[in-house]
């Protein structure tokens with residue numbers, strides 16, 4: 001399978017009082033077309049910085065970030081970004097929020113409506129298309145944000161702890177929904193989380209990062225088949241992989257010592 005996103009020996013430093021702070025040091029990672037990759041690691045290890053580079057929101061200090069073989073020079077419609085905060089317009093209905101991103105494209109009004117409708121269906125919000133965000137639960141708001149990203153039909157989804165603010169049950173439901181959607185319309189997904197279970201459940205590969213300086217610690221292959229079912233989530237094999245990832249995240253000093 002061809003490479004969709006490529007980080008090549010990426011470094012990122014930020015100026016701080018009295019010098020430079022190294023946020024990322026020598027990160028190299030290839031994400032294949034249509035692959036689902038999750039990234040976990042301790043707070044401050046550079047996960048958001050890395051994702052921001054693929055999104056074109058953060059410029060590397062050194063190294064290259066390529067999408068489809070071309071250097072990323074800024075945000076683009078082929079890369080949809082979803083953050084933890086829902087960032088919906090409170091005065092717009094679900095439908096209008098989803099259509100909003102499409103207004104920046106050259107699509108006809110009818111096509112925009114059609115695309116929005118489809119995306120709203122995909123995330124299971126059809127019955128709430130005319131609702132205002134304030135009447136929705138946190139999970140529904142986040143589904144609306146996902147629908148907005150999907151409507152633009154990006155080839156790449158960059159998700160930065162999108163379910164981080166949700167309760168455990170809603171989280172599991174949205175994970176399953178995201179995988180169902182992904183199985184219907186394959187995209188390349190880079191998904192950041194601090195939840196080890198979530199990282200393993202979703203991904204083909206889990207990238208475990210380490211901090212100070214931010215770097216890749218280990219990459220764990222998740223050999224579990226898709227579709228990922230509840231049965232898989234409760235299986236001994238899932239538990240074993242989760243333990244491996246957990247260990248890599250929380251006992252980094254022991255492993256690197």
Ligand SMILES: Nc1ncnc2c1ncn2[C@@H]1O[C@H](COP(=O)(O)OP(=O)(O)O)[C@@H](O)[C@H]1O
Pocket residue numbers: 014015021023041042043044045046047048049050214
């Ligand atoms: N714009 C910035 N200026 C200075 N330091 C930054 C900036 N953005 C991020 N950092 C620092 O870089 C490190 C990595 O940040 P971040 O990528 O947000 O980590 P994570 O998402 O893994 O928690 C942190 O120590 C953070 O304080």
Ligand SMILES: [Mg+2]
Pocket residue numbers: 047048049
């Ligand atoms: Mg972050």
